[in-house]
Amino acid sequence: MTSQSKRSLIKLAGWSSLAAAAALVGCGKKEEAPAAAPAAPAPVAAASAPEPAKAEPLKIAFAYVGPVGDGGWTFAHDNARKAVEKQFGDKVVTSFVEKVPEAADAERVFRDMAGQGNKLIFGTTFGYMEPMLKVAADLKDVKFEHATGYKQADNMRTYDSRTYEGAYMAGVIAGGMTKSNTLGVVGSIPIPEVIRNINSFTLGAQSVNPKIKTKVVWVNEWFNPPKETEAAQSLINGGADILFQNTDSSAVLQTAAKNKKFAFGWDSDMTAYAPDAHLASSVINWGPYYIKATQDALDGKWKGGEASWWGVKEGAIDIVSISDKVPAELKAKVDAVKAGLKDGSFVIWKGPIVGSDDKEVLKKDEVADDKWLGGVKFYVKGVEGKVPGDK
């Protein structure tokens, strides 16, 4: 079959499904969703049936919450998008929309993306959960991937990375490097993911230095550099000599540099922002997952309703660019943790673990499962203060 006739076949299939959908509109809203579902996949089936001629590329779209130049969270997602392009070449066409607010606008953006012919759509922040769910229910022929959420559908699945593993490894370095035994964390929004990171950072530090105390300051935003600066400054004023952050910019690292203290990069490698203050960067590599998801979609093996949570083992989390200031034996400890996480011989959340109220949250040798980890709403012993909103 020539590519000419194939294209007209696709066109025909497209028009017929459109006509079918148009006919259904008259039947009333209730019937539309289930009836449209079988009609819609027609063009996809037509495209993948005869392989030899050049297949229509799979169109993939990404919605980012920040600017691609944030140097952190969104930057990491965009690097993964580029990895997908590199891996699949002309089999895919990717596009992105940056700075999509976590509000009603997101829904419109997802609909636009689908309207432009994208068949695989990634939403890269928690707040897209409800808008994406809504759009997914209407557009059954589009596959949706939502980062860090917990709601799935037939054509929507979730993925996340075990950022706490990176936080733990950063903690090991911080615990070995601190002189004041006081660490500071600039927290973004007090949700389990972030609280888990603060706890894991502290547990990592305590694994090499039991005297560790962690101070936490919340800024209630993911991205507000002046606020992050002020929060970081107040932690340093309070005696913290090593900072860690779960916010998206490099402001905390730069504030540490200004005060001749140390800090870490988060989400992306931030060495370049402050080479002297930078101890290491805990990075997320979304590439492996994005490549797998794309492969699934190309092979027709993509299945909704699933949840993936990838960590060091799958190559999604790593600690990189460890500073020369970190002594070799400390580096060896980090490497041991990394190797243990990789082969599964080491588990971070394994009892005994004690909460900040001195109550045991995990008994000896008890291992936390993912559900338990998803509900962490307390500080471990050594973290000062209370979780906001906790009475």
Next chain:
Amino acid sequence: MEGFALLLAATFNAGTVLAIAALGLLINERAGIVNLGAEGLMLVAAIAGFATAATTGNDWLAFAAGAGAGALLAALFGILVIWLNTNQYATGLALSLFGTGFSAFVGIKYTQAKLSERPHFEIPGLADIPFIGPAMFRQHPMVYLAVLLTIALAWFLYRSRAGLVLRAVGESPESAHALGYPVRRIRLLAVMVGGALCGVAGAYISVIYTPLWVEGMIAGKGWIALALTTFATWRPARVLLGAYLFGGVTMLQFHLQGEGVQVPSQFLTMLPYLATIVVLVLISRNANFIKVNMPASIGKPFFPGS
């Protein structure tokens, strides 16, 4: 004690931004013009300053660029409201929105730029005094310049002839006009000087305070500066004190959190505005007080010859 000294130091630093911008707005308002575009103006100045610092590596050139950008934008605003008599409040709001969008647009390629290592300042000798040294004498020169600016402005407004003319223009443009003063040109000059000061404050944020560029990074400080002029009842010294007070509240919320004290940061964020409303209510209750302090022609257009 050490912690308290550092809290004070951070307070002075945070207050300086607000003080410089608010002193600029005070000059505007003393001449009878309210510029609600402060936030947008500061954003444009912040990117102008950051871009200059990133390309030349000179912070003082960056401040100059910020001041220039601020003055230029303020001049545009001035021509609109002074000669074309557009509504000051609507024009100011439009300027604010324009500045937010424009700065984001021209700043795209600077979002990941880095400045050279930030210099560390301290005054030799004084910086080593226990408590006072770390609290006051390890600051960027701009922190001290803000204090000097306050003194200079107070002197200018109340002790110099030019200041008297400026106040006259703000109190009664008709009288000033009758005496032969070029009211509109004086107002434009005041607006431009005010814009330049807002610009310096904006550049201070992107070059010194948080040395990076992100769109919207002024994050409401322009609005706080506007509230501050009212809070300070249009007095320079009170502006400076108010700026330190508001700056202190900002720093205190994080400091308290670090000490494990539970204060919702959202509550503290709204405090400056709440304080301003309280002051407005208080001064409105006393007619004399308003008469003494509030420029009588504030916000009103002036038509020469009418």
